[in-house]
Amino acid sequence: MRILRLAVTAAALLLSFEATAQTTLRIGLAEDPDILDPTMGRTYVGRIVFSAFCDKLFDIDEKLNIVPQLALSHETSADGKELTIKLRPGVKFHDGEPFDAEAAKFSIERHMNFQGSFRKPELATVDHVDVVDPLTIKLVLKTPFSPLVAQLTDRAGMMVSPKAAKEAGDKFGLKPVCAGPYKFVERVQQDRIVGEKFADYWNKDNVFIDRVVFLPIVDATVRLANLKSGGLDLIERVLATDIKEVRGDSRLKLSTALELGYFGLTINIAKDKNKGALSQSEKVRQALSLAIDREALTQVVFNGEFVPGNQWVSPEHPYYQKSFPVPKRDIAKAKALMKEAGVTLPVAVDMMVPKGAENEAVAQVLQSMAAEAGFDLKIRVIEFATSFKQAQAGEFQAFLIGWSGRIDPDGNSYVFMHTGAPQNDGGYSNAEADKALEDARLINDAAQRKAIYEKLAKTVLNDLPLIYLYHRRLLIAHTNKLEGYKQMPDGLVRVIGLKLK
């Protein structure tokens, strides 16, 4: 033990002599990101890293308004089939190449056509891109698609250096060259991703930190321990149960925003091999929904930090339909509905739950609440990757799963509810819902779209192919030495304007 103590003391003493003149922002991530190529990236955590390296045509503000970033403005033609975008002048990529209309066209076409591109579905309605003048491009669409500008606020709108992308091919993600505030320096898998301030950044006057380092630390407790010990300056995905600890520490600050996504129960309607009562009758699904006290659920499992919900967007979202508020728990009505449906009690339900302490806690609360209305929710905890496969194969009756959310409500609804859509794991199909989902894509006017989504809400909240439960709060903790941090609803960490004391 003495030797250990000596070694520890010696190491600590030696370490204390190390000081850096540069300011470095160290960000603790919950996972190691996948490939750092905006065309091929597909993880949420990867998007956090991109926001330091790759600017987009558009961005969002705290209220979900779309604001220009590498673009200056946009205009959609009257028929909705042309989107003209004016670009910001004087922008350079990290390799010194100029950002202009040709480069923007190249980036969008790369997203559209590159082998293995995950942006293809997002830009599927784009037919081709025209260069109007050196700082203007025009996206010509096959059909009107109102969520397009929202798509350009994310990876599909990220611009890459054409020269670097052509040279690197499918290895571009090993050393991305974009036009963001930080230049990629190095990446050691599962250890760190380092960026340094880009001297020619178009908005360099608002970048105050010299280096940014992303460190993946999977365990939430260890991530928080690193923040407390000063090894990190900011961490994402703080556990709801650790909020008290963060708030109780005067050196730390908690920044939160309500997520764009949701958590809910996907019901297997069409692919249920056992033809259980839940899949066969909407009355049974309504009974299950009424049996759940969403308020109590968020109180018990998440200390009341999360927000109860009943739609694909949160009650704070501009597209939330206030005419369909979150239902209160009503056991009597739930029992009556079960009786009307004529089912034999208890109704057994195979509930698939991806492994994880929070998921399992939610499942247990649901189980006990639903039992009172005559349900026997059988919890089947399963590893995450396996749950995906089984969901697609329809091997579940109810699936407890969340969605990280998209800026446009289309991204939270279409792929889950439209007949045959890729994430419609329960096989839901309703002509009225399909029509509303399709119509909402054609119209740009917000008020008109909201009216269409109201029709969708009416249908879907009756059919309940998905029982929405709550909306998570994005929990970011950081040292109080970090100034100017604002949490955006997309969960990404924006480095512009941040200062380290």
Added chain:
Amino acid sequence: MLNFLARRLVQLVPTLFFVSVLIFSLQQLLPGDPALVMAGEERDPAVIAQIRQQYRLDQPVPIQYVYWVKGVLSGDFGESLRNKMPVRELIAQKLPVTIQLGSMAIVIAFLIGIPAGIISAVKKGTAWDYGANLFALWGISTPNFWLGIMLIFLFSIQLGWLPASGYVPLTENWRASLAATIMPAFVLGNAIAAILMRHTRSAMLQVLESDYVRTARAKGLLERSVILKHAMRNALTPVITLGALELGTLLSGAVLTEQIFSIPGFGKLIVDAVFNRDYAVVQGVVLTTATIYITLNLIADIAYVLVNPRLRT
């Protein structure tokens, strides 16, 4: 001797072939679809089909195997499905990290386990003995992750002496590197130290009762020299063999320890790869591990032969 070596080397080929088939087929039994995992939230069927085609996941398993073996034989382990890094590069990057961690752990284990074993044998039945036994019991029964988190809490949060996690290569900054690895190395070494202590103690007790030790004492030698020069040498031979065997424990222990301390080593590489169904990485890592084991075994066999001429037939 040459004959023996040649025979062993020839045996190596079918062993490695068997291992490679085993890795490949066991992995296919993993539930879940790598293409789906890779796609994450972007589950567009066209894109998923393209991934399957790109990584030959749509081909029959034996054909996938042939492609893989062909690559491996020419030194190409394929590339990570998740981030396109060549697997060979990933292994070259991670292996030194785990070797450093493992070596430090073994040193710590020997430094703690052997003196503790000797003391408890020499002072049998005293408070020293009970203390050392208690330590051994604690060491064997303490879970790695618990000890790891407790150490982080004490040395990083409370005292602020050591970084809570992360890794710095020895070549970059040896002081920072030692500071980053001392806690995980202790966690790993601790369990092995406990086992070494138990074995040292029983070996020492046996040796201390043997005739030659009694003779040494009768000659009037100092107790210290009886223990250190006469008894310990003989007692340690089986213990050192055991220490070498514990290298296996080290590799499996590293999986959990590296996860807690976010050490980007071999253990973390394979855990992440399994959860992401990154087949190419899993295959590469397991094959490398198996090769290391087999090679170490071979070296041990050769050493035995060198030491014991009766085996040289």
